[in-house]
Amino acid sequence: xxxxxxxxxxxxxxxxxxxxxxxxxxxxxxxxxxxxxxxxxxxxxxxxxxxxxxxxxxxxxxxxxxxxxxxxxxxxxxxxxxxxxxxxxxxxxxxxxxxxxxxxxxxxxxxxxxxxxxxxxxxxxxxxxxxxxxxxxxxxxxxxxxxxxxxxxxxxxxxxxxxxxxxxxxxxxxxxxxxxxxxxxxxxxxxxxxxxxxxxxxxxxxxxxxxxxxxxxxxxxxxxxxxxxxxxxxxxxxxxxxxxxxxxxxxxxxxxx
Amino acid sequence: xxxxxxxxxxxxxxxxxxxxxxxxxxxxxxxxxxxxxxxxxxxxxxxxxxxxxxxxxxxxxxxxxxxxxxxxxxxxxxxxxxxxxxxxxxxxxxxxxxxxxxxxxxxxxxxxxxxxxxxxxxxxxxxxxxxxxxxxxxxxxxxxxxxxxxxxxxxxxxxxxxxxxxxxxxxxxxxxxxxxxxxxxxxxxxxxxxxxxxxxxxxxxxxxxxxxxxxxxxxxxxxxxxxxxxxxxxxxxxxxxxxxxxxxxxxxxxxxxxxxxxxxxxxxxxxxxxxxxxxxxxxxxxxxxxxxxxxxxxxxxxxxxxxxxxxxxxxxxxxxxxxxxxxxxxxxxxxxxxxxxxxxxxxxxxxxxxxxxxxxxxxxxxxxxxxxxxxxxxxxxxxxxxxxxxxxxxxxxxxxxxxxxxxxxxxxxxxxxxxxxxxxxxxxxxxxxx
Numbered sequence: 001x002x003x004x005x006x007x008x009x010x011x012x013x014x015x016x017x018x019x020x021x022x023x024x025x026x027x028x029x030x031x032x033x034x035x036x037x038x039x040x041x042x043x044x045x046x047x048x049x050x051x052x053x054x055x056x057x058x059x060x061x062x063x064x065x066x067x068x069x070x071x072x073x074x075x076x077x078x079x080x081x082x083x084x085x086x087x088x089x090x091x092x093x094x095x096x097x098x099x100x101x102x103x104x105x106x107x108x109x110x111x112x113x114x115x116x117x118x119x120x121x122x123x124x125x126x127x128x129x130x131x132x133x134x135x136x137x138x139x140x141x142x143x144x145x146x147x148x149x150x151x152x153x154x155x156x157x158x159x160x161x162x163x164x165x166x167x168x169x170x171x172x173x174x175x176x177x178x179x180x181x182x183x184x185x186x187x188x189x190x191x192x193x194x195x196x197x198x199x200x201x202x203x204x205x206x207x208x209x210x211x212x213x214x215x216x217x218x219x220x221x222x223x224x225x226x227x228x229x230x231x232x233x234x235x236x237x238x239x240x241x242x243x244x245x246x247x248x249x250x251x252x253x254x255x256x257x
Numbered sequence: 258x259x260x261x262x263x264x265x266x267x268x269x270x271x272x273x274x275x276x277x278x279x280x281x282x283x284x285x286x287x288x289x290x291x292x293x294x295x296x297x298x299x300x301x302x303x304x305x306x307x308x309x310x311x312x313x314x315x316x317x318x319x320x321x322x323x324x325x326x327x328x329x330x331x332x333x334x335x336x337x338x339x340x341x342x343x344x345x346x347x348x349x350x351x352x353x354x355x356x357x358x359x360x361x362x363x364x365x366x367x368x369x370x371x372x373x374x375x376x377x378x379x380x381x382x383x384x385x386x387x388x389x390x391x392x393x394x395x396x397x398x399x400x401x402x403x404x405x406x407x408x409x410x411x412x413x414x415x416x417x418x419x420x421x422x423x424x425x426x427x428x429x430x431x432x433x434x435x436x437x438x439x440x441x442x443x444x445x446x447x448x449x450x451x452x453x454x455x456x457x458x459x460x461x462x463x464x465x466x467x468x469x470x471x472x473x474x475x476x477x478x479x480x481x482x483x484x485x486x487x488x489x490x491x492x493x494x495x496x497x498x499x500x501x502x503x504x505x506x507x508x509x510x511x512x513x514x515x516x517x518x519x520x521x522x523x524x525x526x527x528x529x530x531x532x533x534x535x536x537x538x539x540x541x542x543x544x545x546x547x548x549x550x551x552x553x554x555x556x557x558x559x560x561x562x563x564x565x566x567x568x569x570x571x572x573x574x575x576x577x578x579x580x581x582x583x584x585x586x587x588x589x590x591x592x593x594x595x596x597x598x599x600x601x602x603x604x605x606x607x608x609x610x611x612x613x614x615x616x617x618x619x620x621x622x623x624x625x626x627x628x629x630x631x632x633x634x635x636x637x638x639x640x641x642x643x644x645x646x647x648x649x650x651x652x653x654x655x656x657x658x659x660x661x662x663x664x665x666x667x668x669x670x671x672x673x674x675x676x677x678x679x680x681x682x683x684x685x686x687x688x689x690x691x
Contacts (some may be wrong), residue, residue, distance in 0.1 A: 059607065081611060086609030098604045103533035106519055115609055116527040123523045142517060159608070 004068075005166055005199050006033040007055055012232040013051050013222075016141045025051040026222045028065070033167070035198035036197040038189070040213035041205060042246065048222040049203045050171060056201065057090055058082050072167060087112045091160030095175035097152045099144040105155045106140040107133070113161045130158040134188075150181035157188065161198075168192075170202040174209050186212040207246055211239035218245060262373035271677070275592075277378045278340040279585060283335045283422065284386025286578035289393040289416040290331060293571050295689075298484050331575055331593025332418055332554060336425050337548060338582045343429040345589035347371060354433075371430040379423065397570055430562035470508055472669055480554055481637065484644040495554060499547040499550065506543055511536050527614050527621065532603070534598075534622040539629065542590045546630065549583040550637050553663050557641055560659070561650035577662050583642045584666035587630070589672050595619075595678050602682045634663055 013026040016168075025048045033039050043049045054060040055067055056075050067074050069089060076084060091112075092098070099108045106127055113123045131137045134154040136147075144152050153173065159167055170189075172180035190212050192198045204210050212235070217227040226245055229239045266273050307314055347354075354367055362370075480498035514536045524530045556576040564572060641658045 038581075082610040083609040086607075088609075090609075092607055094607075098605060098607060100601050102534065102537040102601060104515060104518070107522075107529050107533055110523050111529065111605075111610075112608055114523050114529055118523075120523040124519065141519075164479060206518070235493075245591065 003074075003143060004032050005035045005037075005070060007031070007066075007068040007203070008052075008056060009066040009068070011052075011055055011062045011067060013048075013055065013060070014063045017063055024222055026062070029219075029222075030058075031132060031142040031217060031224070033199060033201060034168075035173055035199055038191070038193040038200045038202070038214045040210045040216040041219060042204060042207075042210055042216060042242070043219035043225070044205070047219045048069050049205075049219050051222075052219060053169060053171050053201065053203050057092065058205070083115075086116045087163055087167045091163070091165040091174045093156050093168065095172040097144070097149075097153055097156045097176070099152055099159075100216065101144050104141050104143060105147065107134060108155055109140075109147050109158045109162055112159060116163055118245040122204070127158070130162055131155075134158050145211075149176050150184070153177060153181065153185060157185075157244070161192070166199060168198055168200045168202075170200065172203055172205070174204065174206060182206075182209060207239060207242045210242050211235050216242060259373060262370050263377065263590065265353065265370075266374050269635045271379060272348075273587065274343050275589060276375075277382045279338060279380055279582065279589075280382040281389070281487045282578060282585075283339065283583055284383050284419065285389040285573065286331065286582070287335065287422075288387050288390025288415055288416055289397075289574060290328075290571065291418070292390070292394045292411045293397060293567060293574070294328065294411070301532055311585065316649040326505065330422075333572060333648055334548070334552060334579055335422065335582070336681075337342065337587045339422065339426055340429060341545060341586045341589045343426060343433070345593045345596075346391065347430070347433045348593045368431045373428060375426055377432055379426075383419070393574065396474040396569075397574075400570075409569075412433070426558055429680075437491060447484070468503060468510070473501045473504025473508065479504050481640045481644070484554075484558070485689065495551045499551065502547060502550075503543060506539055514539075526610060529619055530610075530618045531625060532620040534618065535625045535629070537594065538591055538622065538626045541594045542626075544586055545583070545587045546591045546633060549587065549667070551635065552579045552583055553659070554641055557659055559640070561645055561648070562657065573658075576659065580662050581666045584670040588670035589666065589676055590627070592677055595674070598678075598682055614681070616679065619682050623671055623678055626663075627668060630671070632666070635660075637665060654660070 008029055008031045010028045010030060011026055012024070012028055015023045015025055029048075029050075029052060035208075041049050041052060051060070055062050056069075058067075058069075058077075061075060069085070071183065072085075074082065074085065086092075099105075103111075109127045110123050111132060113126065119124075128140070131140055134157060136151055136158070137153045139147055139151055139155070144155065147155070153176070168189075168217075173189075174185055177185060186209055189200055189202070193200055199212075202209075202213065210216055211230075213230070214228045215227070217224055218228075228238075228245060230240055233241075350371070352369070357367060476497050478498075479501060480494045483494040486652070514532050518529055518532050522532050556572060556579065559572045560569070560576070562568075605615055638660060640649075642659070645651050646653065646656065
């Protein structure tokens with residue numbers, strides 16, 4: 001747990017910089033994520049959560065500050081190096097699943113492995129195994145639009161995990177799922193984190209979903225507003241604190257002149 | 258509304274240009290066709306007379322001079338081409354139509370919004386098409402040294418068919434306005450809604466599937482057998498052939514591509530991507546390919562008839578125009594799908610696919626599709642040509658003319674598609690939407 005796998009140092013993001021409509025989405029954000037941690041990111045709409053996750057997942061560059069993943073400064077990499085870095089170190093799960101609708105579930109899951117130039121036999125073996133573990137083994141030859149939302153999200157998870165990345169980045173992964181599928185997904189995340197030691201960084205606005213994490217940071221108006229850890233508490237106790245912090249942040253916003 | 262419709266036209270010039278080109282070619286073809294057919298001694302007046310007595314339609318076809326047979330065929334083909342051209346034209350307007358609907362626009366307002374744009378394009382292209390058709394008629398007069406009168410019957414036929422075309426396009430626009438509203442209210446995309454498993458059909462066993470596949474292959478070859486025996490009832494034969502070809506493509510070729518991708522395609526990312534996109538292209542454009550084949554074979558069969566010089570010219574002009582129109586139809590169909598594919602390339606960017614692959618795949622995909630189309634066209638056209646040459650109905654130069662006319666416009670359109678594909682996917686892929 002002591003090894004810092006991801007670190008941001010004074011990260012600042014300004015959209016439309018040098019124009020009259022400049023908007024600062026993040027102000028000097030400093031976060032450290034340890035190996036094997038399950039970190040949640042919460043905050044109201046427009047608070048900068050998605051900007052933060054785009055920065056740490058190499059999707060976008062900060063205006064100022066540094067981002068280190070496994071000790072490497074991602075800002076010093078070229079576009080192609082970032083591509084390699086992504087499929088070797090990061091697994092992505094998004095609210096809209098982000099599967100290629102034109103390709104089968106098998107092909108979608110296999111893509112990061114083909115990028116890593118793995119042997120086709122090994123790809124077949126590992127994709128089938130991952131799909132079976134996630135309960136989508138019989139859907140491999142189907143196209144994503146032929147599957148349910150839950151099945152598609154499982155396919156997205158299989159793709160995110162197939163290269164055994166160091167970090168899973170999930171942006172509102174339960175956003176398009178019903179409560180039953182959401183709960184199943186979070187149990188899966190919890191199991192991956194506990195049994196395999198997978199590091200997960202997840203953005204959510206759902207307090208119940210957030211209660212599955214081991215640590216939670218709250219972002220408000222582009223700054224780190226609060227940080228809480230689950231520690232030895234039960235999930236219910238942790239959930240109560242999340243709700244309390246979440247609502248207090250909103251109350252303060254209303255009370256401000 | 259007028260201003261907004263014109264602004265919308267300006268915002269998508271490529272779509273407007275291609276839609277306009279379809280109108281232009283359709284008008285030019287119909288104008289020259291009706292005027293030249295009127296010059297055939299027992300042609301146009303009879304057609305005009307018989308069209309007023311629809312019960313005699315089959316009798317008219319039985320009598321079968323080239324003008325009678327082709328009139329029905331060409332008008333149907335032009336109408337079908339307009340369906341695909343319209344689809345391409347309005348596809349990228351779905352979002353703005355959706356927003357208008359959400360803001361309270363009525364169905365009539367949406368239809369009017371689309372119709373104004375179509376009317377503007379028609380107002381520009383129909384006169385140009387008439388001018389081009391007239392030039393063609395004048396050229397044929399001097400070439401064949403015969404009289405082709407610009408008479409009233411031909412004008413009446415031309416105008417009545419153009420009115421039908423305008424109504425048809427109006428109906429297409431209205432139906433799109435309705436469909437957009439329905440999809441938006443259903444909260445999804447139409448493709449996803451329509452791709453549900455069909456609840457009917459015989460129970461699928463491996464044996465039955467194999468039987469269907471064999472029947473499909475036989476049906477796909479049926480039109481060629483007809484050519485061997487002299488092309489009797491070829492239009493019906495083509496329907497059977499297209500049903501068979503559909504079985505072959507959907508249940509044999511596409512699963513083969515999927516199997517290839519799973520076993521060996523995973524050697525490289527580009528291989529997985531291009532064969533996946535190729536599979537999608539084949540399925541998405543299959544009906545336009547069937548139409549293309551039907552046109553080529555039916556018009557090829559018309560060429561083998563005992564035609565007068567004017568009828569022969571009429572068939573050839575129709576063949577050239579229809580081949581161009583069909584090539585454009587394939588272009589529209591594929592471009593309609595490609596215009597929505599930047600999302601897919603954004604996903605590829607997100608999971609770490611480098612720029613070289615993202616730029617190469619659209620080109621490789623289009624080249625492979627071109628090879629597929631060439632293979633299908635040359636197989637059907639080639640086998641039919643061998644039978645025709647054996648029967649001595651046409652000469653080698655006629656066959657070369659037919660092959661070049663079928664292949665060149667299609668390949669040109671695919672070259673345009675390649676540029677469009679690369680522009681749509683390659684450039685917008687990187688960090689779009691962030």
